[in-house]
Amino acid sequence: MKIEKTEHFLNFCCEMGRHLVQSGAEIYRVEDSITRLMHAYGYTDIEVFAIPSCIILNIMHEDHNYTKSIRIRSSAIALDKLDKLNNLCRRVCRETPDIDTCFAQLREITSAPLYSELVSYLAHGFVAVFFTLFWGGTALDAVIAFASGLAVKFANTTLGRMNTNIFFTNVCSSMLMASVPLALQYLGLNIHIDMIIIGAIMLLVPGIAITNVMRDMIAGDFLTAMSKLTEVLIISLALAIGIALPMGAARMFLGVM
Amino acid sequence: MLRFLPCLYAFIACASFCYIFQVRKPRFIFLCSLNGAISWLVYLLTDFLPVEAARYFLATIAVSALAEILARALKAPATIFLVIGIIPLVPGGGLYYTMDYLISGDFAMFTAKGLQTAAAAGAIAAGASMVTSLVRMLTWRKQAHAQS
Structure with missing residues (x-):
C-alpha cells in the first residue's frame, strides 16, 4: 500500500x-x-x-x-x-x-560516526586534569585527576549499558571518582583532595541544564523548564551524596582529612 | 601573566569537552574553547566588583553574546558555543565546598557557601536568559519587517 x-x-x-x-x-x-x-x-x-x-x-x-x-x-x-x-x-x-x-x-x-571510546576516555581524563589545574591544583593532583576522570567515564559507560536511572548513575560515578584520590591519600601521597574532586566533578555537574532551564523559561516552555529543573536538582543531590559517602567514611574510619 | 594562566587551562579543558559533546569541526572546537577562555578572562578582569555573583553575571553575558554572534556568523545553533563556553563558570567548586561543610557539621559555613553557590548559578542563568531574550526580540523584529 x-x-x-x-x-x-x-x-x-x-x-x-x-x-x-x-x-x-x-x-x-x-x-x-x-x-x-x-x-x-x-x-x-x-x-x-x-x-x-x-x-x-x-x-x-x-x-x-x-x-x-x-x-x-x-x-x-x-x-x-x-x-x-x-x-x-x-x-x-x-x-x-x-x-x-x-x-x-x-x-x-x-548514522555518522561518533568519536571512539578511546577518544572519549582521554577527553574525560583531560577535562579533569585541566580543571584541577584551573582551580589551583599541583601537577601531582592533575595526574591523579586523570585517573578520576577515567573513573567517571568508566562508571557512566558501564551503568549506562545496564540501563540504570540518572540518580543512581550519578551517585556511583561520583563515588568512584572521589574514591581514587581518597585511597591514594590514605596510602600516603601528599595531594589536595578538594582540587582533584572539583576538577573531576566538572564532568558531572549539570551546568548546561542550569542555563537551559532559564532559557526555556524565558521562551515560555514552563513544562520543559520544570522537568529540567527537577533533573538539575536530582543530579546535584546525587553528586553530593556520592561524594559525601566515601569522604565521610574515610574521615570517620580511616582518619583521612 | 601568571594570573591569566587559568584561561589557558580553561581553553584546553573546553577543547576536551568538545570531544565529549561530539563537536567535530576543528573550527568549531577552536571557537568553543576560545569562548570558554574568554568567559574566565572576563571573570578575572572584573575582580574590582565586590559581589561574586555580579562577576558571574557579566562573564555569562559576554559568553552568551559571543555565542550568538558566532552563531549568526557561522549559521549554526548558538547552543553549541554557549554550552561549551559556559562550562568554566559552572560553580563546581561551590557545590563541593557546600557539601564539605555539611559533612564536617559546620552549618554556618554550609549555609553561607550554599547560598553563594546558588547565587552564582542564578547569575549565570539570568545572564544567559537576558542575552537570549534580547536576541530573540531583535530577530523577531527583523522577521516582522521582512514579512511586511
Missing part, C-alpha cells in the same frame, strides 16, 4: 524532532524547526508541541486530521549532529525536496 504523502511527511517531521531533542537542542528550536518545515511544505493548519520526553504533532489537511506523537527516552548531547540537523532543516525548508530524499539525508546524519 502506498503511504499517503501527508502521513509520510508527518513521519519525517517526527523523526527530525526526535533527533533534534536527542542531540541536545532547546525545545524552542525543536518546535520552531518543525513549524517552519510544515509551513515550507504548504501546511498551514498545524499544531506542534514538544517537551524533552515527548513530541505531539497535528496537521489538518483537506478536512483530515493527521496526528502523531512520539515518546523520547534517551538523549545525549551531540553538538555536531545538532549542527547538521539544523542545516538540513534549513535546506529542506528552502528547497522542499521530496520526502524520501529528506529521509535519506536524515539517515545519513544520524
